[in-house]
Amino acid sequence: MGQRLSTNSWFIYLGIIWSVIFSAMSFYWAMGGRLGVKSLGGAIYEMSLNPSSSFLVLVWLTGFMKLLGAGLLVLVLVRRNNSKLLFYTVKIAGAFLFLYGALNFITISLHALNILEYNLDDYATFWRLAFWEPYWMAGGVFYFLSVKRA
Known part of the structure; x- marks a missing residue:
């Protein structure tokens, strides 16, 4: 018997919207x-000024990964799938997304406080921390x- 899952519809739709907006930026x-x-600052900004074909392919791939890999993961929840694997996959994906942002936020904050040296100008530092x-x-x-578990 599969594990019964309950979904939080608002967070599902916010996750879908988040994924679509995020992938649209890459596209x-x-x-x-x-x-x-x-x-974005740093090396990404520098590469975007005169992008190589491999850089453009990478940007396209990140867009598709954001849309298909992340967006569909949450979209599957709309079907109210009762998979234990789906439950843990979505929870782990959420934790990784949050930790990625949080660790970057800490690192860039330390840069802003002149504790760490990081290749970001003031403009990029502001936008990385604010957005x-x-x-x-x-x-x-x-x-x-x-x-969530029911």
């Missing part, structure tokens, strides 16, 4: 869009809270 940049790319890392953490929260 926009892969097609040559520049709006917001400076806020990008909290965005990762929000996605993690949406995923993690989208499913």
